[in-house]
Amino acid sequence: MASITKKVNKQGITKYYSDVNINKRRVRCYLGLSLPTAKLELKKLEYELLFSKESTKDVHSKLKPATLSFLSSLESSGVSTLHLKSIQGKTRAFLTYCESSSLFNIADITPDIANQFIRSRTKQRVLNKYFSNFDDYVPKLTPTTLNKDIQTMKRMYNYFIDMEWTDSNPFRAVRKFKSESKQRYHFTPEQVKLIMDNAGRFHDFYYLLLHTGIRSTDAFKLKPGHFDGKYLKVQMNKTGDFLHVPIPEHVLDVLQPRMGFCTLFAPLKSDRQRRNCVKNIQRLFEPDFVRKNNINLHTFRHTYAHNMLNKGVPKEVLQTLLGHRSIKTTEIYANWVRKEELERWVT
Numbered sequence: 001m002a003s004i005t006k007k008v009n010k011q012g013i014t015k016y017y018s019d020v021n022i023n024k025r026r027v028r029c030y031l032g033l034s035l036p037t038a039k040l041e042l043k044k045l046e047y048e049l050l051f052s053k054e055s056t057k058d059v060h061s062k063l064k065p066a067t068l069s070f071l072s073s074l075e076s077s078g079v080s081t082l083h084l085k086s087i088q089g090k091t092r093a094f095l096t097y098c099e100s101s102s103l104f105n106i107a108d109i110t111p112d113i114a115n116q117f118i119r120s121r122t123k124q125r126v127l128n129k130y131f132s133n134f135d136d137y138v139p140k141l142t143p144t145t146l147n148k149d150i151q152t153m154k155r156m157y158n159y160f161i162d163m164e165w166t167d168s169n170p171f172r173a174v175r176k177f178k179s180e181s182k183q184r185y186h187f188t189p190e191q192v193k194l195i196m197d198n199a200g201r202f203h204d205f206y207y208l209l210l211h212t213g214i215r216s217t218d219a220f221k222l223k224p225g226h227f228d229g230k231y232l233k234v235q236m237n238k239t240g241d242f243l244h245v246p247i248p249e250h251v252l253d254v255l256q257p258r259m260g261f262c263t264l265f266a267p268l269k270s271d272r273q274r275r276n277c278v279k280n281i282q283r284l285f286e287p288d289f290v291r292k293n294n295i296n297l298h299t300f301r302h303t304y305a306h307n308m309l310n311k312g313v314p315k316e317v318l319q320t321l322l323g324h325r326s327i328k329t330t331e332i333y334a335n336w337v338r339k340e341e342l343e344r345w346v347t
Contacts, residue, residue: 004031004038018042061105061165063098067091070159080217080237090152093121106166111173114153118174121149143177150174184332185293186303195281202277204254205265209297211251213304213322216297218243220274222264227252236323243323305333 002020009015016031016038031038071091075084097117103109124141141149150171157169187195192210199206208219217237226234230252233244258264268274278297282290289295301322308318319330 002042004035004042061107063104063106063109064095066106066160066163066165067095067156069163070156073159078240082217083238086148087152090149091156093124093149094153106160109157109170111170114170114174117153118146118150121146143179147176147179150176184302185295185299186306187299192303194284198280198284200280201267202280204258205268205277206281206300207254208251209300210303211248212245213301213308214243215301215323216274220265220268223262224259224264227259239323239325241323241325245321245323302333305330309333 002018005017005019007015007017013033015033016035018029018031018038018041020028020042031041071084071088074087079087094117097120098104098109101113103113121141153171153174154169157166157171160166161169195206196203205219208214209216212232214232214234215236215238218234221237222232222234226232227247230246230249231244232247233242235242255264263269268277281297281299282295285295293299305318305322308321309315313321315327315330315333318333319327322330324330
């Protein structure tokens with residue numbers, strides 16, 4: 001049902017507006033200054049709402065274009081490149097599964113199909129683990145990875161619901177896997193010395209990560225403008241929040257020679273050099289040790305958290321220093337406090 005309403009503003013000008021109800025949706029918009037013009041614009045509006053919307057809906061009832069739209073919205077939201085690539089991989093696996101089962105529409109995916117897809121993922125093998133091409137190490141996906149798959153699919157279908165391409169989320173019926181609680185590995189003092197002695201051209205970068213706990217994805221992009229005296233202020237890739245924390249004087253001394261460049265770590269702009277930066281650490285340990293403990297640049301962040309807790313830094317302070325949104329994330333490190341520090345607080 002459609003109608004035209006008339007309003008006279010303070011200047012005495014008469015304006016006409018639409019009042020349209022189509023598919024339980026009410027649309028009100030400006031039509032013009034005269035009644036004949038308003039009637040013509042109203043007919044155009046009704047046509048667009050009835051036919052253009054249906055045409056768009058038909059296009060996005062298909063899984064593939066809808067998924068591409070979801071990925072495009074993520075990219076425009078500013079998520080990190082690594083995070084986007086991870087989600088792309090998960091959606092690609094989902095589309096491949098659906099196409100192999102002749103499922104091409106959003107509405108084809110029922111809760112039963114969603115569960116079948118996740119069960120199929122439990123049989124998948126990881127082929128790109130560190131040194132897997134040398135010792136044929138091909139483990140199954142971990143419960144953590146499978147839970148991330150479920151979360152990604154839920155997120156994608158929530159996007160479809162928001163876009164009014166469907167009214168249900170089949171992945172809400174998929175239960176998460178129980179994952180074993182495991183302490184995040186941190187470098188020992190001996191390992192830190194080994195790494196720094198063999199750091200080479202990556203020395204300053206490792207030093208920054210070790211003594212600030214900043215994520216490597218944020219450290220890669222650091223510029224002189226991110227430093228305000230002894231404070232660092234940078235927008236974090238992972239959350240989009242701003243990290244604004246003091247930096248130790250000895251770290252600033254190490255970085256000082258780099259302050260004359262546009263980017264502090266310009267050589268690490270390319271993916272190849274970033275991979276070399278990681279491999280330079282991993283080569284110092286046995287392949288199985290690297291895989292078992294997930295040794296990478298993020299291990300410096302775990303080491304920083306471990307060292308700060310052992311100094312007696314309150315978890316609320318550590319939360320700010322690490323840029324965690326939730327204290328629960330910081331509490332993951334709580335069982336790293338050495339017994340001497342624990343005993344100091346219960347005497």
